[in-house]
Amino acid sequence: MMIFTPLALRLTAAAATAVLLAGCSMGSMFGGGSAAQTQTLQNATATPAALAQAQSSALPAIATECPPIRVRPGSEAMFYYGSGKTGDPKALQYQGVIDESTRNCVVSNGLITVNMGVTGRILLGPQGKQSSVNAPIRFAVERDGQAIFSEKYTVPVAFVDPARSADFVKVVDNVAIPYLGGESIVIWVGFDTRN
Known part of the structure; x- marks a missing residue:
């Protein structure tokens, strides 16, 4: 029979959390999204209306x-x-x-x-x-x-x-x-x- 101390329980919980996070996809957070998404962002240009709106709301x-x-x-x-x-x-x-x-x-x-x-x-x-x-x-x-x-x-x-x-x-x-x-x-x- 194994006895878990509070420290051992915390370490086990931390290890389990790390394993779960490792399985998550972080591609979009660090630029590793799909090729189509990357291409869309690289070629994006602001319309004249969007620029005018941004300038009117910008303060010196x-x-x-x-x-x-x-x-x-x-x-x-x-x-x-x-x-x-x-x-x-x-x-x-x-x-x-x-x-x-x-x-x-x-x-x-x-x-x-x-x-x-x-x-x-x-x-x-x-x-x-x-x-x-x-x-x-x-x-x-x-x-x-x-x-x-x-x-x-x-x-x-x-x-x-x-x-x-x-x-x-x-x-x-x-x-x-x-x-x-x-x-x-x-x-x-x-x-x-x-x-």
Whole structure:
């Protein structure tokens, strides 16, 4: 009389399964189908209607990736001094800083439609007596190093006594960027104090 241990039973079951699988035909899975099937697939061509349908449902590669938004170096802060005393901390009237930037995108028919936004603060300095300040914010989009969108916005920022700082938010909606595929696209934001 033979006694089977649990390990022996598992090994026997595994061997039986291997024998069963060996008997299965895997020809179609690895290209070993009939000669007629192989010939049909080799000579298959898509009809113009099938190509048009595939192209209309295909999305550009960037469909899963919104272009990055970055604060342009040198434009992350602004400082305003009075009476030509630039650089003197005691003469500072106000300064602005960018805290956060964000964007979201929708891709359709070769266009990336972007909504982009920025938040920041204006802080009054030792000489600051303003009740409001206009923050000059520029959004720009570059494709392969060339500007395809650039707009400067004046964002009013009001101070409520006794506060010496105030937050601001600016959102720009529905900026359409043509996209063919493979381009390098970057969204820039920052203070633009040039007149």
